[in-house]
Amino acid sequence: MTVPTAGAIVAALRTIIRDYNYWGTSESDSPLTIRRTKSFTDPQILSADASMRRRIGGASYQVPIDRPIACKTLIEVFTPLVDGCKSEVASAMGGIENLRLPAEGLEYYVQLYSTFASLAETKVCFVDAPNDPYVGLFIIGKTIDEIVVAQALLVQT
Template sequence: MAATLTRTLAIKALRETISDYNYWGESESDSPLTVRSSRTPLDERRILSLDASARRSALQTPGYKAPERTIRTESLDEIFVPLAMNSLSELQQSSDAVKAKGSGLETLEKPAEAVEFYVQLYSTFKMLGNPKVYYVEDSSDPYTGLFIIGESSDGETVYAQALLTQT
């Protein structure tokens, strides 16, 4: 699929999306996404390097050496559909509680924001060329690197990155 967004428009849309809600549902801790771009494609070597930097920064350990890691590649649909559907289910449960007068309308806020977050991220990356999701994993490490990557119409790589906690 050809990209329809420039780097500037993609970065702007992604930053607007994460400004309201920035929580990745597959993480056990707060794992905010950061949005960046690169003039060069992100190959496996570069992804591993960016992941190692994120781990070093999170652990704040001088001399930290990242473990041996593998990269797992997924499509946008494989990742975003279950996340969005889970958020929709949570929204429905919250809605049922409001209808039953067991809780106030404010209980809809977080699940509604989560649905919007996943749908907007998905939609923006879908408008980029060759969108993919990469997980950088090691079975002995509780951290998993997340990279959502696409190519802009002006030839740059746009990506969102987070370090997830998964024990």
């Protein structure tokens, strides 16, 4: 398998999120941001998570100290998201206009999955903390020259 360059992957991901950028398990708008880096270790994941939490939480927000990182495979994360969209499409009542959002969601998840599946050492990491509504989401994959990260802060109460 030929692994593409980080620049090509980042460009493809930015095209994917241009039209539809909503993570379905979040209770608020949680757009993915795309970046590339030379390394992305657990301490770097926690640091990026803390930055997102501070940005959203405001001046009085205290970043929880106990924030474990749980990692899953792409298939474990994307299969239920795709299945949910397929069910919404299948059960849509009314006209074509009722198919737009679930169809866009389905396309979004399939394209994200396919793009990251072309990379090496892929994983999806969630940073969660007890009694905190925020969950850091990090989709990570390695290209031939760098690591590509799609990240968002989900709201899950």
